[in-house]
Amino acid sequence: MKGYTEFEFDLPSALLSRLIEVIDAIEPEQLNAANLIEIPEEQGVYQLFLDGRLVYVGKTDADAGLRKRLTRHARKIMHRVALDPARVGFKAVRIFVFTAMDLESDLIRHYGGVKAIDWNGSGFGSNDPGRERDTTKVDPSNFDAVFPIDIDREMAFAIEEGEHAADVLSRLKDALPFTFRFQGAGARSRKPHPDMDAIITQGAAGPMTPRAAVAHIVSALPAAWQATALPGYIILYKEAPREYPQAQVIAISGGN
Known part of the structure; x- marks a missing residue:
């Protein structure tokens, strides 16, 4: 048909591809309260590193933005046997248009899946499991x-x-x-x-x-x-x- 065509843009794949480029280009910063002061309480994704190796991929939700989520993790790594908090770093990316796509799962798959990222699926991001889980x-x-x-x-x-x-x-x-x-x-x-x-x-x-x-x-x-x-x-x-x-x-x- 003259004068007409169709175009479908794969927005999720394009967003993921560009996001990977952006986050890979960031230098990790040590995860502590002082370094989180200027991190905005906005929507986005982040990574945690142990001795420079990727160990966790996370995203924000309606209850906690980047600063709150990272601050929670910074406390989580304190007072742990054999874990010096100075060994843990982070990268964070604010995403202004946060789509419905599951960026966290897509990023985890890109970096090798849960089996390749030690702290995902390990209970690291969990809160108090509750009385019924004590045993x-x-x-x-x-x-x-x-x-x-x-x-x-x-x-x-x-x-x-x-x-x-x-x-x-x-x-x-x-x-x-x-x-x-x-x-x-x-x-x-x-x-x-x-x-x-x-x-x-x-x-x-x-x-x-x-x-x-x-x-x-x-x-x-x-x-x-x-x-x-x-x-x-x-x-x-x-x-x-x-x-x-x-x-x-x-x-x-x-x-x-």
């Missing part, structure tokens, strides 16, 4: 198994004379770079357990290790409280004695 055995290739939390590393934390246990637990939860979950007043209640609200802890000077801080709190609680360190987080429940796979008991209260 699940962690796969040896899981991020938390390879780099378990270091509960013996000192941190700037102290316990004031006369503090309620609930207040100390809340402060410690905020200070730790990994999850610290403890039993509340009810299954879905955000209120502290009555034992925590009533107990007054003795003071303890800092700096302290997470192990020492948790043990100090537990020593002041009534009987049956148990603090347990799992590969990726710490839990504190009134359940002693209880065994968990791949875990170590930090302390069990004996009552006063």
